[in-house]
Amino acid sequence: MQSIGIVGGGIGGLALALACRESGLTDISVYEQSPGPVAEPVAEPVASSHGIVLSPNATRVLYALGLKEALMDAACHSDALHYRSHRTGYQISMRPLGAFAEARYGAPFCQLLRSDLTRLLSERLRERHIDVHYDWRCSRLVEDSEVISLTFDNGETRRHDLAVGSDGVHSHVKRFMHEEVAPTFTGHVAWRGTTPVADLPAQFNSHPMTIWLGPGRHITHFPVGDGAQLAFTAVVETAEPTEESWYEKGDRKTLVEQFQDWHPVIQALTGASQNLHRWPLYDRAPLARWTDGPVTLLGDACHPTLPYLSQGAALAIEDAWVLSRMLETWEEDVASGLAEYERYRRPRAARVQVGSRQEGRNFHLSDRWQIRWRNLRMALSSRYLPEIAMERYDWLYGYDCVKGFD
């Protein structure tokens, strides 16, 4: 294979370009519809940024791509993940992260601003002399004698041996190979924002990552950047039908109202929040296939993942590594490389999608007895069986595609 055209310069597309470069490919082009490096998958740039948690299954790939130092400079780390009850603040359970997780999985958890993650990927690509074409929106794909022509809104056309659609949940490239399947609104809306630590009660100074669980909603917060900001994601179940859009600006008053009967700490967090945006969360049926001739998909374009396990970007990064290695291994037979890529990645992505849905249901329980049973199980395992509590997640965080993909 001579050349690869990557449509979509989000986290997955940038990671793929870098992984392909590291595996020896030189003719790599990334086409991104936004006018500049994007922190969020939207058509217009978001002035501010939100937080992202990267788990060891993703950070080990970024390490392998030579980003260890840059990632450590940009990221914050929490020693533990605390689960708390929404009204009393009672600590239900605790999972060790920090050194414990790093020793167990060989790579750390980290938290950073999404804009920092896309910046460090873009900088590395520049060092490797790979251009990302910003303001290039792909609108048409035509297959012609095993070559794929990409046409862009600016009138340009480019031909590649392989096109990869890393263009997110509303993927245009996906439409090339599948009939559009209507997405289903999950009834959940995610709010994301940041709050300056200085505006919060002193208890936030210790910075543990925390998930507060309440009926029909939850909120996760963690420090980002130099630790002066807390990033948070709040997910709320709502009966209101919502237009499908990637994000819209959020109104602080509405967010505060939705958490008004929660612990005072959460009221402080929402009350001083900034950079608010809200995402209606949509789910899609699994695709029958990811590849059609010289076109394949990666990341949210083929397996959008609900955010309850914080895994969507991690999966896109894993996809990027595996696809690049398959293209390297099957250099003379791209079709077999793409078939192998799907074979390795589809079961993994499906398992994470299902696991994320289950975690969401568990977080949002509203029946009093079910909540007590859940809390008891979580408390017992964290107090007496932390190893076993962590073992539950070994399949997720211990997945090491850098070593091999069985």
Ligand SMILES: Cc1cc2nc3c(=O)[nH]c(=O)nc-3n(C[C@H](O)[C@H](O)[C@H](O)COP(=O)(O)OP(=O)(O)OC[C@H]3O[C@@H](n4cnc5c(N)ncnc54)[C@H](O)[C@@H]3O)c2cc1C
């Ligand atoms: C509330 C929330 C919290 C989350 N938290 C986490 C977390 O903590 N950890 C985690 O791992 N994941 C998290 N995720 C999931 C994660 O954000 C996504 O899974 C990830 O961004 C997917 O990356 P991607 O590159 O596949 O797609 P995207 O990030 O959607 O990128 C697609 C890119 O393609 C571009 N594009 C689209 N169409 C075209 C076109 N026609 N031509 C050219 N370019 C185009 C877009 O502008 C965009 O830049 C969260 C998601 C949500 C909603």
